[in-house]
Amino acid sequence: MTVDPRLARLSLNQRTTQRWSVAQAVDGCVRAGIPAIGLWREPVAEIGVPAAARLVTDAGLRVSSLCRGGFLTAADDAGRAAALADNRRAIDEAAALSAACLVLVVGGLPPGSRDLRGARQRVADALAELAPYAGERGVRLALEPLHPMYCADRAVLSTLGQALDLAEAFPAEQVGVVVDTFHVWWDPDVWRQIVRAGTRIASFQICDFLTPLPADVLLGRGMMGDGHIDFPPLRRAVQAAGYTGDVEVEIFNAEVWATDPDRVLATMIARYVDLVLTD
Amino acid sequence: MTVDPRLARLSLNQRTTQRWSVAQAVDGCVRAGIPAIGLWREPVAEIGVPAAARLVTDAGLRVSSLCRGGFLTAADDAGRAAALADNRRAIDEAAALSAACLVLVVGGLPPGSRDLRGARQRVADALAELAPYAGERGVRLALEPLHPMYCADRAVLSTLGQALDLAEAFPAEQVGVVVDTFHVWWDPDVWRQIVRAGTRIASFQICDFLTPLPADVLLGRGMMGDGHIDFPPLRRAVQAAGYTGDVEVEIFNAEVWATDPDRVLATMIARYVDLVLTD
Numbered sequence: 001m002t003v004d005p006r007l008a009r010l011s012l013n014q015r016t017t018q019r020w021s022v023a024q025a026v027d028g029c030v031r032a033g034i035p036a037i038g039l040w041r042e043p044v045a046e047i048g049v050p051a052a053a054r055l056v057t058d059a060g061l062r063v064s065s066l067c068r069g070g071f072l073t074a075a076d077d078a079g080r081a082a083a084l085a086d087n088r089r090a091i092d093e094a095a096a097l098s099a100a101c102l103v104l105v106v107g108g109l110p111p112g113s114r115d116l117r118g119a120r121q122r123v124a125d126a127l128a129e130l131a132p133y134a135g136e137r138g139v140r141l142a143l144e145p146l147h148p149m150y151c152a153d154r155a156v157l158s159t160l161g162q163a164l165d166l167a168e169a170f171p172a173e174q175v176g177v178v179v180d181t182f183h184v185w186w187d188p189d190v191w192r193q194i195v196r197a198g199t200r201i202a203s204f205q206i207c208d209f210l211t212p213l214p215a216d217v218l219l220g221r222g223m224m225g226d227g228h229i230d231f232p233p234l235r236r237a238v239q240a241a242g243y244t245g246d247v248e249v250e251i252f253n254a255e256v257w258a259t260d261p262d263r264v265l266a267t268m269i270a271r272y273v274d275l276v277l278t279d
Numbered sequence: 280m281t282v283d284p285r286l287a288r289l290s291l292n293q294r295t296t297q298r299w300s301v302a303q304a305v306d307g308c309v310r311a312g313i314p315a316i317g318l319w320r321e322p323v324a325e326i327g328v329p330a331a332a333r334l335v336t337d338a339g340l341r342v343s344s345l346c347r348g349g350f351l352t353a354a355d356d357a358g359r360a361a362a363l364a365d366n367r368r369a370i371d372e373a374a375a376l377s378a379a380c381l382v383l384v385v386g387g388l389p390p391g392s393r394d395l396r397g398a399r400q401r402v403a404d405a406l407a408e409l410a411p412y413a414g415e416r417g418v419r420l421a422l423e424p425l426h427p428m429y430c431a432d433r434a435v436l437s438t439l440g441q442a443l444d445l446a447e448a449f450p451a452e453q454v455g456v457v458v459d460t461f462h463v464w465w466d467p468d469v470w471r472q473i474v475r476a477g478t479r480i481a482s483f484q485i486c487d488f489l490t491p492l493p494a495d496v497l498l499g500r501g502m503m504g505d506g507h508i509d510f511p512p513l514r515r516a517v518q519a520a521g522y523t524g525d526v527e528v529e530i531f532n533a534e535v536w537a538t539d540p541d542r543v544l545a546t547m548i549a550r551y552v553d554l555v556l557t558d
Contacts, residue, residue: 109507114507114508114509115509116464116465116507116509120467147427147428148426148427148428148465148466149426149427149428149492149496151464151465151507152465152488152490152506152507153490153491158465158466158467159466159467159468161467161468162467162468165467185395185430186395186427186430186431186437187427187437187438188399188437188438188440188441188444189438189440189441209431211431211432212432212495212496213428213492213496215494216491217428217491217492217496227431228388228393228395228430228431229393230393230394230395
């Protein structure tokens with residue numbers, strides 16, 4: 001596979017082309033000259049981890065991330081044990097796939113709970129159990145702060161600073177952080193936190209922030225250029241902090257999902273070159 | 280007007296009962312035993328500032344805030360001049376109404392712009408022009424950080440810390456900040472920033488954060504108890520910081536707006552006593 005040097009660090013997150021199976025997404029990346037892929041556990045499970053690992057290896061692709069573990073906020077013992085068990089499985093899968101990291105979306109408030117502080121504490125407690133397990137398997141956990149609009153129902157981890165406060169209790173090779181433009185672009189403190197993060201940055205994900213937000217706010221992620229984010233300063237900051245990994249395009253968007261995936265990849269490449277790589 | 284001592288600091292923000300005119304809202308507060316009201320400029324303009332001032336004075340109500348000035352991010356000279364002129368008018372109105380503060384929603388990115396840093400700088404520049412004007416008229420400007428989901432289209436001021444960074448360039452009696460539970464509840468740094476704010480807190484607004492967010496995310500504000508916010512810790516923190524002003528209930532919500540306003544006030548009082556005042 002020949003790769004345009006400009007695309008040497010570009011990665012397709014599988015959810016961007018969610019109608020594609022792992023095999024189709026791998027083929028699509030090869031056709032488009034994209035050298036890395038971010039995999040999701042559900043489509044991987046459809047063919048099994050060994051088959052998925054073979055597909056990406058045979059195609060010569062890097063696995064920039066596995067999405068995702070997390071959901072660590074259950075307040076009851078059974079829920080907590082189930083979450084830890086599932087995360088250990090996810091870590092094993094990430095190891096088998098040689099993924100650069102396992103992305104963790106930490107989970108929201110349990111149904112009916114208003115104890116945000118307690119939920120955040122449970123994430124820290126769970127991480128203390130999972131980090132050594134990940135370390136032993138050579139897997140890096142990547143804590144993803146999500147946009148504060150998801151704090152109640154998806155991730156009580158809301159800023160890069162908060163993610164670093166958590167991560168810094170562990171060795172950098174065990175626990176890193178995700179910088180996702182959609183989630184952090186608004187944060188006046190993000191520049192300082194990216195410097196602070198340094199090589200804790202385990203994943204750099206990009207997509208645009210759209211307005212008006214769609215009825216399902218999870219789908220407000222847009223193709224670069226369709227929203228409000230100025231990408232080059234964030235790319236440069238992450239790079240200056242020491243991040244040398246892939247730049248993963250992750251878009252949840254009904255219109256993108258309705259488009260022919262090969263066309264999505266073509267647009268994504270053009271926008272990446274024009275709007276992300278420019279200085 | 281006899282006021283239940285538990286309601287001594289309760290205020291109705293007029294938008295909560297948006298179908299009511301100023302006269303109706305004032306009467307409604309008196310009927311319900313609510314001693315303060317947050318006015319909006321548009322309904323005030325319908326009867327004129329002097330008439331509105333007379334209504335609240337005759338009823339013996341305090342004006343806890345006037346909503347709102349701001350929208351200071353225009354990048355062109357004409358837009359900037361128009362915004363400054365409108366804000367000076369709003370300051371004059373706040374003075375005439377003896378409002379405890381003029382709430383400023385600072386504005387989002389101008390159409391097509393991705394220059395977030397520039398927009399934030401223009402807010403600071405405009406504030407430097409408006410603060411002395413407000414000071415001369417005994418009006419306190421109250422910078423309102425809005426939830427980060429509104430950063431692109433409504434307010435580039437996204438956290439209490441950022442609001443304080445701006446406010447602290449001016450005397451505390453000229454520029455304070457708003458703490459609105461809906462906008463700040465998710466912020467892991469809010470506790471530290473409330474302490475830092477101290478008597479810079481010019482307004483304390485409450486309502487709940489609902490999920491799923493409605494199609495128009497501006498209307499995700501709910502009646503206390505209908506969402507995810509734990510109110511007493513925030514009320515106590517604001518109080519411990521030295522805030523002695525009113526607690527203003529501001530709800531933008533289609534269902535609340537469709538309900539008989541007298542019933543809304545009754546619910547609001549019950550929830551305030553049960554869910555906000557409790558320790």
